[in-house]
Amino acid sequence: MIIDRPQSHFIFILPRAHVYGNYNYINYKGKELTNNEYLKYWGKWVFLGTRQELDKLAKKIDPLVDQKIIPGAKYDRQEIPEFQIGECVMCVFCDVRQRDEIWDILASLGVEDKAWVFEKETMENWLPGGQLLEKWIEAKGITPEQAESVRKDAEERFKKMFEDKDAVFRGIDQ
C-alpha cells in the first residue's frame, strides 16, 4: 500500500501486512534479519526521477509489494534542496541476495538507472563525518555547538540501534 502522510518527507510503499499486521518487510525468504544481517545484506536499488514519474512507478510497484514480491520502497515527496540532487529519489529495498531478481522486475517496469546501495553505506553517510550529515549540518547553518549535538545524537542513535547484533532489526523512524 502507498503510505502518503504529508508530515513525512517520504512516501512509502509497504505491504499491507507490514502496516497492519505482524509481517516485517525486512526479511530474506521470510526470515527476519538480525541487526548484523541488516548491515551485511540489506540495501536498495536507487534511481532518480520527477515526482510525477515516481508517482506513476509507485502505482506499478504497489501491487507487487502487497504480494510480497518486492519487499518495499520509498521516495521523496519533493526534492531536498540541501542535497542539490535536482530530482526526487526512489529507493526499492531488498536483500542483496535477491537484488538481481528485484532488478529484473524494475527493469520490466521501465527503470533504466542501475545503482545498488547497501544500507550500511547510507548509515555511514549519516554518522559524524559522513558526507550527508555534514552537508545537512552545513546547509542548516547551525552553531558549532548545535552541530556537535546533532553529531552526538546521530552516533548514539546508531550505537543504540545496533548494540545487540543478534536482535531482529526493527527499522528506523523516518
Next chain:
Amino acid sequence: MARTGQHQEITIKLATILARHCQNNKTIVCKSDNISDIFSVIDALDKKFPGIKSVLCTKQHKIADSINIYVNGENVRYLQGLNTILTQGDLVNIIPAAAAG
C-alpha cells in the same frame, strides 16, 4: 592505461543535474577503441563536453566525493574506482552521491 584494438560501446547515464554539463544529454553512448576503464570513459566524455571531468573528478584524479559512479549497478568505489575495467555493453550510471542517502 587504455587497451587498443578493442572496440567498446559503453552506455553512460547521467542524473539530470549532471546532464546539464553535457548539453542536457542524459544518455550518452561512447563508442571507441580506447575505452578500457572509468577513467578513459570520463576522458572521452570530457573531449565531447569539456568541463565534465572537473565535475566528476578531483585534481588528484579521484572520483569527487559528491559523485557516485556505478557500473552495471555496482558502486566503483568498492571496485577499482576510476581504474574499474569496462567491457563491451557495460552500463555506467553517474549520480550525485547524496542520492544514495
